[in-house]
Amino acid sequence: xxxxxxxxxxxxxxxxxxxxxxGKRRQYRPVRSAIAxxxxxxxxxxxxxxxxxxxxxxxxxxxLGPIQPGSRSSPTRPLRPTSNLKLLQKLLTxxxxxxxxxxxxxxxRELPCLFSLGIHQAVMGTETLADLGELEKAxxxxxxxxxVVSLDLLQGRVLSRSPELQLLTPTEALRLLARLGVASVILxxxxxxxxxxxxxxxxxxxxxxxxxxxxxxGGGLLAGGGVxxxxxxxxxxxxxxxxxxxxxxxxxxxxxxxxxxxFNSAAGGA
Numbered sequence: 001x002x003x004x005x006x007x008x009x010x011x012x013x014x015x016x017x018x019x020x021x022x023g024k025r026r027q028y029r030p031v032r033s034a035i036a037x038x039x040x041x042x043x044x045x046x047x048x049x050x051x052x053x054x055x056x057x058x059x060x061x062x063x064l065g066p067i068q069p070g071s072r073s074s075p076t077r078p079l080r081p082t083s084n085l086k087l088l089q090k091l092l093t094x095x096x097x098x099x100x101x102x103x104x105x106x107x108x109r110e111l112p113c114l115f116s117l118g119i120h121q122a123v124m125g126t127e128t129l130a131d132l133g134e135l136e137k138a139x140x141x142x143x144x145x146x147x148v149v150s151l152d153l154l155q156g157r158v159l160s161r162s163p164e165l166q167l168l169t170p171t172e173a174l175r176l177l178a179r180l181g182v183a184s185v186i187l188x189x190x191x192x193x194x195x196x197x198x199x200x201x202x203x204x205x206x207x208x209x210x211x212x213x214x215x216x217x218g219g220g221l222l223a224g225g226g227v228x229x230x231x232x233x234x235x236x237x238x239x240x241x242x243x244x245x246x247x248x249x250x251x252x253x254x255x256x257x258x259x260x261x262x263f264n265s266a267a268g269g270a
């Protein structure tokens with residue numbers, strides 16, 4: 001079994017790291033961090049590295065735009081790296097880190113541009129995904145180890161521009177993703193992001209049982225949204241999740257080097 005991964009989540013907007021709060025992206029402001037001296041990408045990544053964290057989730061909010069519940073149109077367009085992605089590219093060149101990046105990809109044809117920046121995994125979020133055929137092609141062409149699907153939820157419902165996905169429950173969507181060959185899924189409860197409400201344990205448990213029943217290749221479920229304490233991380237690890245996205249917990253200074261060392265020691269991680 002792979003070690004449980006604690007993955008710093010970074011929301012980038014206009015070149016700075018912002019504090020995500022419940023998906024209200026127009027209201028996001030530069031993060032005030034107890035671990036980083038400024039909201040720059042470089043400062044936040046360096047602070048997380050000092051904690052021993054080297055794998056990052058990055059959302060390019062300039063590419064994603066505001067959340068549009070119920071939208072059924074998502075025009076396919078060539079991916080042009082934003083200033084956020086150019087900043088990330090430089091950081092990936094200078095530092096021994098890996099990133100999974102959500103840049104609002106809608107087509108498998110956009111992925112060569114994204115991977116050329118040096119990212120490790122591309123996130124295809126249901127929020128922007130309009131055509132499940134594009135996801136299937138992406139997995140087939142690049143392999144399941146390179147594609148992570150973010151199952152984006154808003155108030156417990158699947159957020160997507162795909163009419164098919166909009167009609168599904170989270171567990172039904174997971175079963176469909178498994179059939180498409182997806183190996184890694186982020187269960188992202190957008191309305192919990194930045195709130196410190198805690199994870200939705202009932203939903204996470206249900207989703208983990210669903211993935212086990214579907215024998216999802218790799219069985220990789222990352223939980224995101226609302227992680228508020230070390231105990232949430234311990235519960236996720238014991239429940240069988242592959243890892244968790246964390247942001248507010250880190251920036252509040254509530255996850256120390258000592259905490260992480262103790263957690264990894266108890267979990268048998270690296």
